[in-house]
Amino acid sequence: VPRARCQAAIVSVGNELLFGQTVDTNAAWLSRALADRGISVLRRFTVRDVEVDIQEAVSAAARGVDLVIVSGGLGPTPDDITTASVARGLGLSLTADRQGVEVPQYAQLLTNPVGTAPGVLIESGQTTIVLLPGVPRELEAVFEGDLEAALADLAGPDAGSVHHRVVHTTGIAEPMLADAVQERLYRGANEYAAGITLAYLPSLRGVDLRFSITDARGGKVEERFDRLIEELNPALVPWRFEAEHGDLAEAVATALERSGRTLAVVESCTGGLLAKRMTDGAGASKVFVGGVIAYANKVKVAQVGVTDEMLEQHGGVSEVVAKQLARGAAKRLGAEVGIGITGVAGPGGGAGDKPVGTVWIAVSVDGVVESIRTHFKGDRGSVRERAVQAALASLYRRLMFERTED
């Protein structure tokens, strides 16, 4: 008889989480890491650095699950009380090991390769309780190190798991995308949709569609995703992009490499964000030459061939200047493709026909320059993020369209 699917709960410890000064990214990371290993998370608790609160949460979390992961409060400072609190809550005594680390009775230590506080694993009745450090990279390192083997035992060889397939889109708002997709679902694709759930995950960069199949021991998961997505594809294709880690910059780098071209950028209002996106992954060095951040007008003039006349006649935020930034990027830095971005990211600087959020984007491919004027809503950070995404999407579509034309 195959055992029931392994289920888990997470407890995050830390006053700073409840004061709202820190966002709990560990909890999301843990949930994803557990799901990837066939373990589903039923609930999460967040509590203060208070002994009785930690003990109550661990006890409530443990109800009916195989695994409880507690993160935070393992460090060396006096406000770190998680290990001692959990041990006392379970009635276990504490001893100090040779390094002075407090270890509960019967517990196993999990090596921390990137920090000082090791993880702790305690078997308590039917439940495995694991304590991990709260610093994200330490938590991840302990998880992917010593904890990995223990989890494999727990999930068992027959563990069902949640399978996901994500389709990335950019440039279309969630309601419009959902309308187009739902219409196709009702018009025939629904015969392929049985047992597959669909979630729309919007962000500043676009909307991801996440298709999920739960506990598909019957196999053929990938074929089932393929069939459904093929049916929906006509609604997705104008907006869709392919990138292993979901980053459009990755997709652009791949498309550039396939086309045998390199890229240079000149940014004004986005101030380096486009170049940063292109260099976030190591892979872009084959296609990304570099860039200029032409923040002050004098840099636009000295570095990329914008003239004082252009600036006087059209202003820094104009089609003429954007096109010259794209052309100058390619020419001065020696690349086949240039992108130019100039706009008003706010909060100040907006005026009459150029309100905050106005951004000109120009893309030069082999000397042929195309430009778009966009208007983005939101604060400075959102405008910058959206402008960079739109610039990447412009180039991506130009390269992909060219490829299908060939």
Added chain:
Amino acid sequence: VPRARCQAAIVSVGNELLFGQTVDTNAAWLSRALADRGISVLRRFTVRDVEVDIQEAVSAAARGVDLVIVSGGLGPTPDDITTASVARGLGLSLTADRQGVEVPQYAQLLTNPVGTAPGVLIESGQTTIVLLPGVPRELEAVFEGDLEAALADLAGPDAGSVHHRVVHTTGIAEPMLADAVQERLYRGANEYAAGITLAYLPSLRGVDLRFSITDARGGKVEERFDRLIEELNPALVPWRFEAEHGDLAEAVATALERSGRTLAVVESCTGGLLAKRMTDGAGASKVFVGGVIAYANKVKVAQVGVTDEMLEQHGGVSEVVAKQLARGAAKRLGAEVGIGITGVAGPGGGAGDKPVGTVWIAVSVDGVVESIRTHFKGDRGSVRERAVQAALASLYRRLMFERTED
């Protein structure tokens, strides 16, 4: 008799939170917003879109608190079951209003000015239960609109609140900083520390010290913080920086402005991240001229005066090249201060005496160039983040040291 301080709990509803594909930023926002209004959050729960799970969490959350805020699952799609689940859990019947919105018996609707799903407020015994939409800007709009007045009643005119003071540090690891601070706490500063709690909040950028006073109706909160921090200051001053939003780039911009200088940067391995950091806030435009991302060696040669000889003799990651990047930044872009960064961010590219994580940072102030060689641990993203922070810290300390010398 003044009533006890108002306490709250938060319940976040949504499968996507437990799959880990969405980070729960609402919970942090709500915690902060409640603290600002004198309401402290004791615990948080995260549960699936499952009726019994929602009901159990709301019931557990309500124990001993005045307010429970439930977010998520109020939308129009079939997986939105929060309102009905909570109503049935409390034994309240449901009716549909004129717009077709489900309203629990005795509940008050809270207008949603930016979306379709209104909030819901239910008085249940001693506890107020509030349901808010899960889309962040809708949640925030309902909170800051109709909910605001209700919360003021709840917290009462005499509500104490949690007061914080944060001291930012960078360039020192948490255990070392904690040792230095605790030593001073034991050596006399402790007479000022009564009633003040201290938390260490480490990140890639540094360690924040957060001092907190709870329920200080006696007043003099700021003076109490001042006195304690003054006593601790000798341990903090080499690492401390001042910035309203906690960003070292802000502190650098302020120090530059005070000194009447402007800044230009040339980045290789950090690929635009330094320029992005300097332009994240709108304020930097007075002091930040621009930069060059010299990712390919040919850009280092053409744009900032690195010679082929330098590259051949010393390599792209070298003191000589870093210094030329800093000098070239200032000279070519027309600024008094230049920063140059070159290094191996990884994961590939490391070799013998220049392993992954090796970064040269040079800072030129009025033509005088100083450089440091650093070695950062961690993945590509961490190395880049730490390198930028170290470069900003170098410049900040040079400007501050010069100021105290005057």
